[in-house]
Amino acid sequence: MMKRVHFPIRSDDSSGLIVYPDQIRFFANADLAAMPGHIIADYSGSLDLPLYGLAKPAVRPLLVITQVTSDQPIQTTVALDRHEVICPQGATLSFTAELRSEDGAVLPLSDSFRLPIRQQGGRDGLLLATMVDGIVKVSAPFTVPGDDGTWMVNEAAINAGLPEAANMRFAGITVSVFRT
Structure with missing residues (x-):
């Protein structure tokens, strides 16, 4: 394989x-x-190699959200210091993040990965995260009826499907979607 x-x-x-x-x-x-x-x-060799062919680093890279924008900016509140966003149902949020090394430098890696998101009531969603030169972009539409409520992404969720060598540290984010 x-x-x-x-x-x-x-x-x-x-x-x-x-x-x-x-x-x-x-x-x-x-x-x-x-x-x-x-x-x-x-x-395609026979040795069982980790995805990145490298030993697990002593400190996993840190995924840091650097910007959140909304297509409904007047009704959207972003508080990155509290890892929180509040937006109306019907809004689409765009997240930008950086994958940083232990010394804070952006790691110039390119890849894409799934980003599971969970509503407080137990409903699950899935977003696509695309990373180019260490800059991660995610688009999150909250446009379907029933999207209101509290949605969360945490470190365990983003690492769930990744091999251990590709795991990241992440402080998490909470998105509260209110009905209009």
């Missing part, structure tokens, strides 16, 4: 190939990862 993996680069000067420490070889034209000294490539 083929899977996308993230490997540290070690060049084999005699062959022009990129060599992983376990002698797994990739042609030098594999996709260069945004992190210097690493590549992302398809791998």
Whole structure:
């Protein structure tokens, strides 16, 4: 089975190939990862490698929401310091976040992942998060009848379907949707 993996680069000067420490070889034209000294490539070998081909970092990267906008800004309140947004039913929110390293630098990684969201009453939703060069964008429409109420995303939810090596820290966000 083929899977996308993230490997540290070690060049084999005699062959022009990129060599992983376990002698797994990739042609030098594999996709260069945004992190210097690493590549992302398809791998179909028999070794059980984690998705990113790297040991779990000591400190997981931090996902930080940096901006929230609404298509109904007059009725929307954003308080990122409290990890809270209040908006009317019918609004579509756009979230921007950064994936940061331990030193606060934006990690220049690109990927997409599912973002489970749960209503306080137990209803579940699913959003798509798209990350380009460490900047994550999510569009959250609260336009369906019954979308009013309190919706939450927390660290456990965003990491639920990810391999351990790709887990992130996240303070969470609460969106309160009121009826108009």
